Amino acid sequence: MQTVRHLSVPATLSELRHSFSAARTAVCLIEVFAAVLLAVEVTILLCGAIWRYALNSPLIWSDELASSLFSWLAMMGAVLALIRGEHMKMTAVVKRWSPALQDWAESVSSLIVCVFVAMVMLPAGQHAIGQMEITTPALNIPDGLRAFALPFGAALMSLVAVAKAFSLGSFRRTAWAILTVAIVVAILWVSAPALIAMGNLNLLVFFVALVGVAIVLGTPIAFAFGIATVSYLALVTHAPLAIVVSRMDEGMANLVLLAVPVFVLLGGMLELSGMALALINFMCSLLGHVRGGLQYVLLGAIFLVSGISGSKAADMAAVAPALFPEMQKRGSDPEELAALLSASGAMTETIPPSLVLITIGAVCGVSINALFVGGLMPAVVATVTIALVCWLRTRHEKPTHAQRAPVKQILRTFVIALPALLLPILIRVAVIEGIATATEVSTIGVAYTLVVAVIARLCGKPVELRRLYGMCVDAAALSGAILLIIGLATSMAWALTRSGFSSQLVSLMQSVPGGTIGFLLVTIACFAILGSVLEGIPAIVLFGPLLFPVARSMQISDVHYAMVVILAMGVGLFAPPFGVGFYAACAIGKVSPDGVSRRVWPYMLALLIALVLVTFIPWVSTGFLGATPNF
Template sequence: MQTSQTLAQGGSQAGAPISPARAVSRAVIHLVEFAAAALLVAEVGILLCGVIWRYALDSPLVWSDELASALFSWLAMLGSVLALLRGEHMKMTAVVKRWSPAWQAWAQSVASLVVCVFVAMIVVPAAHHASGQMEISTPALDMPDGWRAMALPVGAALMFCVAVARMLALPGIRARIAAIVTVGAVAVALWLAAPALLAMGNLNLLVFFVALVAGAIVVGTPIAFAFGIATVSYLTLVTHAPLGIVVSRMDEGMANLVLLAVPVFVLLGSLLEMSGLARSLIDFMCALLGHVRGGLQFVLLGAIFLVSGISGSKAADMAAVAPALFPEMRKRGSDPEELAALLAASGAMTETIPPSLVLITIGAVCGVSISALFVGGLMPAVVATLLIGAVCWLRARRESAASAARAPFAQIARTFVVALPALVLPVLIRVAVVEGIATATEVSTLGVAYTLLFALAARAAGKPVPLRRLYRMLVDAAALSGAILLIIGLATSMAWALTRSGFSGQLVDMMQSVPGGKTGFLLVTIVCFAILGSVLEGIPAIVLFGPLLFPAAHALHINDVHYAMVVILAMGLGLFAPPFGVGFYAACAIGKVSPDGVGRRVWRYLLALLVALVVVTFVPWISTGFLSAAPSF
């Protein structure tokens, strides 16, 4: 992975003079990083002030949401630029890594060129879109909406510059020439085949949205740009729709204020680790359960369950817990590959725990109450946790007795007191949403403020809290959020194209006509989303197919929250299952073990997850039994 620093330096040796071009490149990178970090700070401050003024001072700030929405578009686009700079856009590299170095160089060049071509095609339409939005004024601030929409052409232009720079920085002139020939040949072939594609009717969707997307993803093109190039190719060659539609749909998908919870919860996950809250939670659970046979496996499950309610990001969950717990588990004789398998399964089992980013995404793009999703997601996760815990217990019976001594009551009490702030935070988040104190977006800022206050208090008490890391955490949160939000924006454009083609209606009719009625529909949903989860990851799969399938489920009288839990658990199963699941490889990387050995051990845990999925699917009460407590936002 090439970092922004590497791109800026262009591989120059330490101490070598920096050329003016590199100096300008480095200055632009630092400017984008600073702007993204500042925007995230501003967003947190604006939303937090909105909560305080509305609920504490009873004087709502009528302009707060409007300003937050305008700044959010800039945060999303600059975050996307940062993600491209740092090579952090979501992509599949499992296939490319098996190729020879020469073929890998070709694939990298093709992927970079696809990004260049797509961004170049939308820069001008994005500028026209922003110009058109200048005629619309916002109601509270009376500000031209074009100032918000200008984020799209500015972000697209910056991404084009980054993509060209990355393309030129790749080694091997032959690989770049071969990539240009390959992409050019595909473009010419599609252009010549346009009359035949038009005559095919909706079968041409297989060419653009299956073959072209799959081909782009296989060579390592980021998923967002694979969606984008397929959509613009389809609109250009077989429709009369202008490319401005791609930009307007992209703007609509990324501008939803509900999605502002994504960067704030990602930031909260980083603050959780920096403040020491995650470590204190693990210390308490180790003192409580560390002496029992297989106790640390239960500690891992419990820690992931609790931390998932705080960070909202599964990668952040695993990264916060594993480094603190794995060394002690290895000391006690645990197999590192077994630990990684358990970590992958625990990541999948907590996909429904609020404030999961997938829950927030479903609420935003499928029109489901986020507060209801937050309430309905807890019991399915409990069922999955208990079943994986049963697998851990059965394995522990074959192990030798635990060597660690039972912790004295005084130690348990002391670690409990230290961990109490960490235990209170997920309760605070859930109560604030369920009781209507704050929306899902606003409650994320309450969590950030709570964690920062704890970190400052701990630092004042003499504990080593590295606040100097805060700036890098803001930049990291902006980059990760930009990668997620760009997928949502371009998947929204792709979903519009599929809807315009009539495919959505055909899909709904097909799903509704599956033999078995509601039962058959749910079983097909499990299979489809398990496959989609392994290939596309959760968020793009939801954005692309959620708006198509949720209406079909509703027509079959399936509760939206219940259907969401089935979809999320099925995607989690695919996301963490080898050989394609991206989450599986993330767990192996965090555990620092080879995926080869982990693949043989993870299946017993995934079987338990499958059983949990079946139980949740056919016992709807698990998802809907407590919904009367959830207000609607």
């Protein structure tokens, strides 16, 4: 008679956690794959640009190969972001809860990810198999090889999500999370006939209530969009879930968006090469001796490096640690510095090569060249208004003890900073003049920065080139998170369009009292709210394709409307108490948000003044485009 070994629940759970941990460790091998993919993408695009512009012999296969690899890079990046907890999400509410409730909420959000990927995995596989029948024109290979990135990535994300759900808290807490999700699924399933009978009011259930609850619980925004979309299509429509996959694939495969991971990598390389620090040192030698001089240096540095990293937090983190210690030595209040940092992040949302500009160009059909031209003057206006607040706040300070830098020191720091000063000019001029596309110029910028880093190392500077691998992994993860939002927001936007909501929204916006002025004011209010919750890119992907045609029907320039939208979202993103960018600035400044929130409002008021000026003086956005539309 065999002896039966009785396993206790805690022992079984421990074994499960160990196996999930091993699975997660195995998935981390994707880092190497993602880093190599990004390096290969940069090489292919750089070679394509050189052969096209320098050798006048275009490589007809380069864009096609880059596009095929891009789908794999996006999905592997999304997997990495899930492993590392770097998907965009709102945690301001959950952080106020007890540790037990936080663990429960994180388990629920992980299970939401599991449910979503389980619902799309089979349609993703079918979509990839269907794409095998299509061959690419230049390389003559099946397009399914590219499309298989979606089911492969979904499978990996399901493993990661399950591992996270069962590795948090106690077995009882995990069981409660599973029960919570099961109850919600059962309620939605049983309520399907009633939801169908509600007509378009059921959109409030799926795209307001369900998305809102998921986001409040800390579910990554991309998966909150995804679960709402598949739930809506599965329960109240006859549309196949393959539509979600195809729209997601379409949204993520746009070659214009390949600039996203490359610009993110470029931002990291700016810090690696020492160019960001050299730029700050030069500006300090010019302005460090005047009252509030370092505040102006902070504004100028953010203006010059903004948009290149692909993350507002990364922009701020590249500048603040180099400036804040010296500013505090000179008597600046840490909370005041964090407030200024928050405002400076909001003011530069329109500066090229901002990823929000690239996203608008890709999903709304607006010329990226025109957006790059139009984005500079609104940022200048916002910078001047912020600088005015700095002057008002520092004009009565005691004179600084810092000495005016001698001319010799200014010239020396200028020479050292010259490569950093030339890079933003190189990027913006190349795109604005049509010399290269935004994607191509991003690879040129990476090559340029790498050459500078190698030269600096040969000259004895402490440049750690071994950090390039980690930067490639970081860039892949951040861009994967961004691209997954774009893909799933594209699917959600299609569902809203299919329901008829888009036409209703267009009619509503066109009937706003006040005509064009009323429409612009409503736009500002809506995107300020959306920016505080969703950040820029998901809000643009969801509502940009719906509202830009309305703006065109009112004879508002696409570029002008884009600047209004972006600045409004910037104000929402960095305004307390909901703006996630505001909390990022406080974290970088290492201060409590409570004290900063009292000091940030004068800067927010200055940004609102800048927004009003940009809104009602279209020339600010379009004056250098050769056309000034009237209201």
